[in-house]
Amino acid sequence: MTQPAILVEDLTYSYGQNLAVDHINFCMDEGEILGFLGPNGAGKSTTVKMLTGQLRPQAGRATLLGLDVARQPKQVQAQIGICFEVTNLYEEMSGVENLTLFARLFGARDFDAGALLKRVGLDGRGTDKVERYSKGMKQRLMIARALVNHPKILFLDEPTEGLDPTSAQAIRALILEERERGATIFLTTHDMHEADILCNRVAFIERGKIVALDTPHALKQAHGKRMVRAQIARPDGGLEVREILLDRPETAEEIQKMFAGEQVITLHSTEATLEDIFVRITGRGLA
Amino acid sequence: MNARMLLALLRKDLKVYFANRFFALVTVLGLVAYTIMFFLLPTTVDETLELGIYMAQMPPALEALLADEEVVFYRAESEAALRQAVLDGEIPAGYAFPDDTLARLRAGERLPVTLYLSPELPPDFDGIYAMVLDEFGFALSGQTLDIAATEVTLGPDMAGQQIAPRQRMLPLLTVFILMIECLGLASLISTEIESGTLRALLVTPLTLGGLFAAKGIFGTGFAFAQASLLMLITGGFRTQPVLIATALLLGAVMVTGVAFLIASVGKDLMSVMGWGVLGMLLLALPSFSVLIPGLTTQWVKAIPSYYLVDTVYRVMNHAAGWGDVIGNLLALVVAAAVLMAAGIAVLQRKFR
Numbered sequence: 246m247t248q249p250a251i252l253v254e255d256l257t258y259s260y261g262q263n264l265a266v267d268h269i270n271f272c273m274d275e276g277e278i279l280g281f282l283g284p285n286g287a288g289k290s291t292t293v294k295m296l297t298g299q300l301r302p303q304a305g306r307a308t309l310l311g312l313d314v315a316r317q318p319k320q321v322q323a324q325i326g327i328c329f330e331v332t333n334l335y336e337e338m339s340g341v342e343n344l345t346l347f348a349r350l351f352g353a354r355d356f357d358a359g360a361l362l363k364r365v366g367l368d369g370r371g372t373d374k375v376e377r378y379s380k381g382m383k384q385r386l387m388i389a390r391a392l393v394n395h396p397k398i399l400f401l402d403e404p405t406e407g408l409d410p411t412s413a414q415a416i417r418a419l420i421l422e423e424r425e426r427g428a429t430i431f432l433t434t435h436d437m438h439e440a441d442i443l444c445n446r447v448a449f450i451e452r453g454k455i456v457a458l459d460t461p462h463a464l465k466q467a468h469g470k471r472m473v474r475a476q477i478a479r480p481d482g483g484l485e486v487r488e489i490l491l492d493r494p495e496t497a498e499e500i501q502k503m504f505a506g507e508q509v510i511t512l513h514s515t516e517a518t519l520e521d522i523f524v525r526i527t528g529r530g531l532a
Numbered sequence: 533m534n535a536r537m538l539l540a541l542l543r544k545d546l547k548v549y550f551a552n553r554f555f556a557l558v559t560v561l562g563l564v565a566y567t568i569m570f571f572l573l574p575t576t577v578d579e580t581l582e583l584g585i586y587m588a589q590m591p592p593a594l595e596a597l598l599a600d601e602e603v604v605f606y607r608a609e610s611e612a613a614l615r616q617a618v619l620d621g622e623i624p625a626g627y628a629f630p631d632d633t634l635a636r637l638r639a640g641e642r643l644p645v646t647l648y649l650s651p652e653l654p655p656d657f658d659g660i661y662a663m664v665l666d667e668f669g670f671a672l673s674g675q676t677l678d679i680a681a682t683e684v685t686l687g688p689d690m691a692g693q694q695i696a697p698r699q700r701m702l703p704l705l706t707v708f709i710l711m712i713e714c715l716g717l718a719s720l721i722s723t724e725i726e727s728g729t730l731r732a733l734l735v736t737p738l739t740l741g742g743l744f745a746a747k748g749i750f751g752t753g754f755a756f757a758q759a760s761l762l763m764l765i766t767g768g769f770r771t772q773p774v775l776i777a778t779a780l781l782l783g784a785v786m787v788t789g790v791a792f793l794i795a796s797v798g799k800d801l802m803s804v805m806g807w808g809v810l811g812m813l814l815l816a817l818p819s820f821s822v823l824i825p826g827l828t829t830q831w832v833k834a835i836p837s838y839y840l841v842d843t844v845y846r847v848m849n850h851a852a853g854w855g856d857v858i859g860n861l862l863a864l865v866v867a868a869a870v871l872m873a874a875g876i877a878v879l880q881r882k883f884r
Contacts, residue, residue, distance in 0.1 A: 337551030
């Protein structure tokens with residue numbers, strides 16, 4: 246049996262009386278993308294800080310690639326890449342200089358700044374100072390920096406927040422490329438659509454506890470409502486929208502009757518979004 | 533931390549330091565300005581003489597003489613006040629006449645006079661004191677008096693070895709240039725904390741100890757190089773270069789510790805400057821006691837930079853050797869170790 250890339254057992258942390266992370270448990274397989282979703286203050290950042298060795302857990306443990314992160318933080322950090330939510334690049338230095346600095350700190354041997362910059366779409370801008378980059382370019386450089394050591398686990402904190410659709414799409418493509426390479430990706434995001442299309446599984450965290458953890462499909466199955474939405478012509482010339490829930494014994498008869506007795510203009514199947522499910526489970530939105 | 537990591541960090545610090553135009557400018561201008569200041573200061577000493585006198589009852593004839601003379605006289609209230617005035621450098625020399633001067637003159641007895649001298653008076657002035665004393669005799673009795681003058685030099689005798697103002701100023705300039713580098717380092721660190729770049733560095737295999745080592749080497753090396761350059765240009769290394777360099781190195785370690793302390797409380801350039809100027813003034817105080825003897829008292833020895841200033845001053849101007857300043861060097865080692873340890877202890881809490 247292969248060991249999990251990340252194994253979290255009863256991980257706990259509190260800031261004074263405020264319990265930020267409350268005995269959470271989960272594991273991630275190699276090559277998996279896990280979306281970690283929750284509103285501000287839910288405990289996402291504290292969890293990431295503990296998993297990356299920036300905070301020492303007060304209870305429980307986390308092992309990454311079989312290494313206890315509290316006891317061997319530097320060995321863990323040598324094998325992970327982190328893309329922070331807030332841009333923290335050396336703005337006075339060029340893109341190449343930023344990447345070279347971190348490659349040296351990681352002792353990366355086969356490091357090629359040019360190739361890495363090309364991968365993130367910054368070829369030709371490597372010698373420019375970072376202060377001249379746009380927000381999207383900085384974000385791509387942040388991801389490139391997280392990749393200098395060919396990490397086995399990538400932590401990405403809101404990697405596409407505030408980016409234009411093209412830059413966001415480029416970054417999503419990179420994330421999928423990394424998964425193809427075999428990297429395990431821990432993705433923190435507010436963007437439910439992004440989580441839906443990228444993640445193998447998603448975890449909802451609320452007030453320090455994981456309240457749901459499964460594949461997006463399974464969560465929708467378990468918590469969403471499958472239905473068809475029909476537009477029907479009314480005798481007065483107007484349109485009536487009617488929703489018919491699926492998974493009921495009488496559904497087939499209801500649809501058959503509708504087609505037989507009424508003029509159906511359109512008919513679409515709909516399913517709940519992750520956001521709907523999050524609201525349903527937690528009783529609050531993601532803001 | 534290996535050499536490759538260390539070099540990468542040092543190269544980064546150098547790049548980021550000089551990317552800050554303010555500190556890049558101050559670093560270059562500071563060195564140039566302090567060097568120019570040194571060479572603009574006079575190389576010769578102003579030999580205008582001021583004299584002090586204490587006499588319990590001043591005869592009218594002597595009063596008239598003191599008023600007529602071009603030599604500026606300072607009338608002391610007591611012998612102790614006269615002595616203190618010489619000691620404080622307010623006057624270079626002073627005559628203390630006994631309280632029963634007039635009675636002795638009437639009785640034709642020998643007159644014992646004490647002449648208090650500053651240690652830095654030129655030897656050429658010796659004759660002037662005897663001449664002035666003869667003048668006093670004529671003023672008092674119309675003839676040469678039998679005066680037994682006792683010379684008391686307060687402090688080390690520097691006759692014939694006056695110290696030019698620029699030589700006095702050099703320790704102050706040294707402290708200033710060290711502090712400029714200290715402010716630069718403090719600003720560099722606080723900026724890295726605020727921008728989150730230090731956080732990014734610390735989630736790599738780089739340890740906190742490695743980071744402090746790199747910052748310590750950068751700060752100490754840079755401050756030492758700047759101070760050494762100033763000494764090299766101004767001739768400060770002419771005597772005992774190894775001893776002077778040792779003192780500068782210890783001073784550079786000390787100000788690096790101060791930089792860590794400032795960085796731990798400063799949030800941006802302005803707050804770093806605010807705290808830094810406070811530290812700069814405090815550390816510069818001992819230099820003023822060299823610049824203006826008697827300005828400060830013994831409490832100045834509580835400021836660690838005193839031991840740097842005193843060492844540089846005495847080695848350069850009094851030909852002091854290792855044995856003479858070993859106490860200062862040990863005090864500097866202790867001060868540098870304490871400040872560095874305190875700086876690291878406080879700053880690492882901020883990193884976490």
